[in-house]
Amino acid sequence: MKNEVLVRVKDLKMHFPIRAGVLNRVVGAVKAVDGVTFDILKGETLGLVGESGCGKTTAGRAILHLYRPTAGEVAFRGVDLAKESPEYVRRARRHMQMIFQDPYASLNPQMRVGEIIGRPLRVHGLVKDAQEEKHLVTELMQKVGLNTSYRDRYPHEFSGGQRQRIGIARALATSPDFIVCDEAISALDVSIQAQIINLLEQLRDDLGLTYLFIAHDLGMVRYISTRVGVMYLGKMMELTSSDELYDDPLHPYTKALLSAIPIPDPPLERQRQRMLLEGDLPSPSNPPAGCRFSSRCPLATEHCRAVEPKFREVTTRHWVACHLV
Amino acid sequence: MGRKSVIQANSPSNADTGKGQVSDTPSLDRGQIRPEPALAQKLLEVRDLKTKFYTVDGVVNALNGISYSVDKGECLAIVGESGSGKTVGVLSILRLIQSPPGRIVGGSIFFKGIDLLTLDDRALREIRGGAIAVIFQDPMTSLNPVMRISAQITENIMAHERLTHVQARAKAVDLLAMVGIPTPAKRLNDYPHQFSGGMRQRVMIAMALSCSPQLIIADEPTTALDVTVQAQIVELVKKLQAELGTAVIWISHDLGVVARLADRVAVMYAGHIVETAPVDELYARPAHPYTIGLLNSLPRLDARTKTKLQAIGGLPPNLLGDLRGCPFAPRCRFATNRCREENPTLAEVAPGHAVACWHDELTRAQA
Numbered sequence: 290m291k292n293e294v295l296v297r298v299k300d301l302k303m304h305f306p307i308r309a310g311v312l313n314r315v316v317g318a319v320k321a322v323d324g325v326t327f328d329i330l331k332g333e334t335l336g337l338v339g340e341s342g343c344g345k346t347t348a349g350r351a352i353l354h355l356y357r358p359t360a361g362e363v364a365f366r367g368v369d370l371a372k373e374s375p376e377y378v379r380r381a382r383r384h385m386q387m388i389f390q391d392p393y394a395s396l397n398p399q400m401r402v403g404e405i406i407g408r409p410l411r412v413h414g415l416v417k418d419a420q421e422e423k424h425l426v427t428e429l430m431q432k433v434g435l436n437t438s439y440r441d442r443y444p445h446e447f448s449g450g451q452r453q454r455i456g457i458a459r460a461l462a463t464s465p466d467f468i469v470c471d472e473a474i475s476a477l478d479v480s481i482q483a484q485i486i487n488l489l490e491q492l493r494d495d496l497g498l499t500y501l502f503i504a505h506d507l508g509m510v511r512y513i514s515t516r517v518g519v520m521y522l523g524k525m526m527e528l529t530s531s532d533e534l535y536d537d538p539l540h541p542y543t544k545a546l547l548s549a550i551p552i553p554d555p556p557l558e559r560q561r562q563r564m565l566l567e568g569d570l571p572s573p574s575n576p577p578a579g580c581r582f583s584s585r586c587p588l589a590t591e592h593c594r595a596v597e598p599k600f601r602e603v604t605t606r607h608w609v610a611c612h613l614v
Numbered sequence: 615m616g617r618k619s620v621i622q623a624n625s626p627s628n629a630d631t632g633k634g635q636v637s638d639t640p641s642l643d644r645g646q647i648r649p650e651p652a653l654a655q656k657l658l659e660v661r662d663l664k665t666k667f668y669t670v671d672g673v674v675n676a677l678n679g680i681s682y683s684v685d686k687g688e689c690l691a692i693v694g695e696s697g698s699g700k701t702v703g704v705l706s707i708l709r710l711i712q713s714p715p716g717r718i719v720g721g722s723i724f725f726k727g728i729d730l731l732t733l734d735d736r737a738l739r740e741i742r743g744g745a746i747a748v749i750f751q752d753p754m755t756s757l758n759p760v761m762r763i764s765a766q767i768t769e770n771i772m773a774h775e776r777l778t779h780v781q782a783r784a785k786a787v788d789l790l791a792m793v794g795i796p797t798p799a800k801r802l803n804d805y806p807h808q809f810s811g812g813m814r815q816r817v818m819i820a821m822a823l824s825c826s827p828q829l830i831i832a833d834e835p836t837t838a839l840d841v842t843v844q845a846q847i848v849e850l851v852k853k854l855q856a857e858l859g860t861a862v863i864w865i866s867h868d869l870g871v872v873a874r875l876a877d878r879v880a881v882m883y884a885g886h887i888v889e890t891a892p893v894d895e896l897y898a899r900p901a902h903p904y905t906i907g908l909l910n911s912l913p914r915l916d917a918r919t920k921t922k923l924q925a926i927g928g929l930p931p932n933l934l935g936d937l938r939g940c941p942f943a944p945r946c947r948f949a950t951n952r953c954r955e956e957n958p959t960l961a962e963v964a965p966g967h968a969v970a971c972w973h974d975e976l977t978r979a980q981a
Contacts, residue, residue, distance in 0.1 A: 340840035448929050478695035479867060483911035483925035505841065508870075512913035512920065535915065549845035550915050551870030555893045557916075558874045563849060566842045569810040 294367075295467055295499050296329040296352060301361035303344070303351045307574060319574045321347040323523035324361070326600065327608075329467070334493065334500040336514030336531065338507055338546070342570055344523040345503045349469045352501065353385055354378050365467070383413045386460035390472035392452035396444040402455055403440035406430065409462040429458040433488060450481035457488065461496070469501045474509065486513060507550050511535055519543050522573055522581040525600055529607040539603065539614045542582045580612070588613055656724070657861050658684040658707070658829060663721035665699075665706050668714060672934050676702045678885040679721065681960075684829065689855060689862040691872040691893070693908075694882035697930055700865045703882065704831045708742050725829070744774045747822035751834040753814035757806040763790075764802040767821050774825040789820040794850060812843035819850065829861045836871060848875055869912060873897060878966070881905050884931050884941035887960065891967035901969040901978045903946045940972070948973045 303322040306315040322344040329335045337345045351358050354370050362369050365385065370378050386409075389395035396405055406429055407422045409415075416422040430437045433454040444452055453473065460468055470489065474482040486509060492498060504510050510517055511531050518528040519542065527540040538544045548564040566585045571577055580598050583589040593612055600610040665677040677699050684690045694700040705711050707723050707730065723730045725746065730738065742748075750756040758766055767789065768782040777785065783802070790798035793816040806814060815835060822830050832851070836844040848871055855862055866872050872879060873893065880890040881902065889902040900906045910924035928945040931937060940946070943953040952972055960968040963978070971977060 340842060450929070478930075479869075479908055480695065480911050480926035481929075483923040484927070486913075487923055487925055507841070508913045508915045511915060511917075512923065545842060547915065549841045551845075551848070551868070551874040552915055553869040553873045553897060553909065553912055554914075555873045555876075555897050558870075563845060565846055565849060569812055569843065570840070 293331040294328045295331045295365070296501075297362070297364040297367075298325060298327050298329075298348075298352060299362040299364075300324050300326055301348065301351060301363060302359045303347050303356055304359040317574050320523050320576065321573055322351060323576075325520070325523075325525045327518060327525060327528055329499060329501060331466075331499055332497060333515040334502050334513055336510035336517040337501060337503045337520060338505060338510050338517060339520035340505065340546075340570055342522075342573055343520040344573070345520050346471055348520070349387070349471050349501055349503050353382070353387055353469055355387075380413075383409075383415075383463040384465050385467040385469070386463065386465040387469045387471060388453070388456050388460050388473040391476055392449050392456055393444075393476075395456055396452060398444055401441050401443060402430075402435075402447075405444070405455060406458045406462055409459060413463050415463060425462070426458075429461055432461065432492070433458045448481075449477050450484060453477060453485055454488070457485075457492070461492065464496075465498070467499045467501070469503065471503045472505070473502075475504065475506065482509065489513065507546065519546065522571065522576050524581050524610060525608070526582065526611070527607075527609050533607060539607070539609045540582075540611050541586050541588050541613070580610075656683045657686045657688075657726060658863075659724040660703075660707065661722045661724070663703065663706055663723065664719045665702050665711060665716060666719050667716045669934075675933050675935075675937070676716070676885050677706065678937075680882070680885070680887045681721075682880050682887060682890065684861050684863060686828070687855070687859045687861055689864060689875055689877045691864045691866060691876035691879045692882060693866060693869065693872055693879055695867055695930060697884075697933070698882040699885040699933075700882050701833055702885075704748075704833060704863055704865060707831065708746060708748065709738060710742075710748075740774070743770050743827075744825045745827055746829045746831065747825070747827040749815070749818050749822050749830060749832040749835045752838055753811065753818050754806065756818065757814060759806055762803055762805055763809075763817055767802075767817075767824055770821055771824045785824070786820075789824055790817070792823070792854070793817075793820045794846075795820070810843075811839050812846060815839065815843075815847055816850070819847075819854070823854065823858070823860075826858070827860060829863065831863045831865075833865045834867070835864075837866075837868075844871070851875065869897075869908065881908075884937070885933060886941060886957075886970060888942065888970045889968070890960070891964075895964065895967050899964070899967075899978065901963055901967070901974045902942075902971050903948055903973075903977050904942045906977060907945075940970075948976055 301322055302324055304318040304320050307317040307319060308314065309316045325348060337348065339345050350356050352363050358371060362371065365381060370381060403426050407426045410422055410425055416425060426440060427437050430440065435451065435454050435458065474485050477485060490513060493500060502510060502513055514531045516529065517531045517534045519526045519540065521542050527534065527543045534543065535547065538547055545564045545566045551558055568585055571584055577584040579594040579596055583593040598610045598612045600608055603609050603614055661681050662679045663677055664679050667674040667676055680703055692700045692703065702711065706718055718731065764783060764786060767786040771777060771782040771785055786802055787798045790801060795801055795813060795816055809817060836847050839847065852875060864875055876893045878892050879896045880887050881904065883904050889905050900909055907926040911926060913923060926945055931941050939954040940957050943949040958970045958972050960970045962968045963974055
């Protein structure tokens with residue numbers, strides 16, 4: 290029961306074509322996600338971190354079948370959704386929901402809060418009548434800490450943190466098992482972030498939810514996640530338990546990422562050695578040959594630049610893609 | 615060619631001349647106003663600054679009387695959440711607040727003893743981009759997209775210094791090399807969109823440094839950047855500050871970056887400075903309930919045991935209209951009737967550490 294796999298991602302690829310010229314021919318592809326493999330276990334929170342353009346959001350969306358994957362397989366409770374009918378996928382969506390990054394753009398400004406939260410209930414035919422919908426919406430609003438007298442207000446009347454609570458209530462409406470939180474707290478102020486994180490944790494424990502928590506804030510990811518995966522240019526670089534990743538990172542990119550994050554402790558910060566990476570992220574349409582990280586890796590060898598390393602389990606449940614580990 | 619300029623820029627002789635310009639021949643002294651001797655030691659001193667915005671909905675009290683000072687070569691961090699007034703506070707220094715609707719309604723801003731609020735537009739223009747430079751948050755919107763980088767940097771240099779076009783261009787190459795842009799002579803002819811986010815921010819820093827400023831105001835310069843690039847920029851600013859002796863006001867909401875960079879910190883809330891202290895003191899012995907709340911709501915990357923995050927309940931106040939009492943009182947667990955009636959002023963609790971709280975002894979005991 291404990292290690293039951295809820296979502297299995299196998300060699301997932303998500304390429305977006307680049308078109309050019311008068312004939313609008315495909316001249317290349319942005320390889321946003323280029324072959325990642327991992328499992329999400331029931332009840333865990335899997336963190337997905339990386340810099341902008343590493344493919345973490347695309348991976349999250351492809352897992353929910355908001356995109357049709359270019360290749361590979363995403364199985365939800367053992368069923369590969371890519372092989373199923375659109376109707377089946379639509380019904381399966383009830384069990385997997387998403388909380389979006391921008392609480393300003395992800396709520397319809399012309400709908401009242403009650404309608405926004407109640408819409409999924411109607412779409413999936415989970416309520417018999419308006420009475421029942423009203424009752425469930427009240428319950429959901431209480432669950433996420435929203436004043437139930439606000440049900441007839443519009444999104445613009447709420448602050449960022451409260452809007453994110455509306456987004457969470459909407460995601461919870463269909464009683465999902467699995468929620469993708471895509472940078473769900475990045476747009477919020479520090480003091481409000483902690484409120485939302487505490488709410489997400491409490492809901493996970495109360496309702497037995499499983500999260501895929503996508504973020505670039507490694508501190509928050511460590512705090513909320515059971516396991517953490519590090520992505521770089523469409524590839525998974527390292528995946529292990531959150532404590533092990535922070536205490537004993539093996540991949541040079543993970544090490545650089547961790548050392549780049551300042552810790553709010555001035556005397557400690559003065560002592561810490563920085564492992565500064567040179568340059569910027571290469572373009573995902575034209576990634577370096579061999580290991581994706583080789584162009585910025587301080588340890589890269591000729592071998593790294595020629596041959597792509599395999600993503601392999603080096604110690605128990607600690608996966609790394611690096612020749613030098 | 616590019617390589618050569620890198621070496622030149624890092625050579626000690628070059629750094630020395632840069633330093634000499636900063637401390638000995640301030641371009642400001644060309645002005646006709648004589649500095650007040652009593653204030654001569656502080657580089658910048660802001661006293662009881664008040665800025666309001668007159669909107670259709672009413673008066674927004676963005677700044678409610680803030681006072682702070684910056685010493686030569688010092689890095690002061692101003693920390694606060696969105697809407698706390700940290701950006702308005704520093705834009706007011708250069709009178710960059712759009713008016714209407716904004717207006718500075720009270721206070722004074724002394725830069726090397728001269729009150730910037732009394733200067734005419736021409737004298738102020740000389741200071742903007744000269745003795746005081748600004749680095750804005752978003753390098754894409756603060757660079758002109760249809761002008762080459764070379765034109766944008768040399769424009770500023772030539773506006774402030776008597777140099778020929780060729781000399782200004784040579785200086786621009788040196789500046790780009792100094793901020794770590796590879797092949798600077800070649801990159802000078804590029805447009806902003808040809809640079810990545812981190813490189814654009816380096817260009818902004820080069821522009822800020824172009825007239826050897828004594829004070830750089832950096833308004834959340836790394837917020838739009840990825841962490842590995844943020845680390846590059848923070849280290850660059852730290853290095854340049856040490857080499858050139860420039861004072862920096864660093865505005866941020868990231869308490870981690872502030873811990874790395876700042877000498878002193880001022881915490882803002884609802885248009886007030888609620889606490890100010892040397893950086894070590896602030897993190898080790900925070901005294902204002904808001905500062906304590908902020909530090910407790912952050913998960914630490916190096917935390918081995920998981921302690922529950924202590925969120926600050928409630929929301930920041932609306933600054934529309936008049937506020938009574940301490941602005942933090944509605945969210946504060948120590949709040950008493952006095953807090954709801956009277957707004958506390960900053961009072962020193964330790965050397966260099968001032969707090970605006972009626973109950974700071976209580977909060978310090980609990981922190």
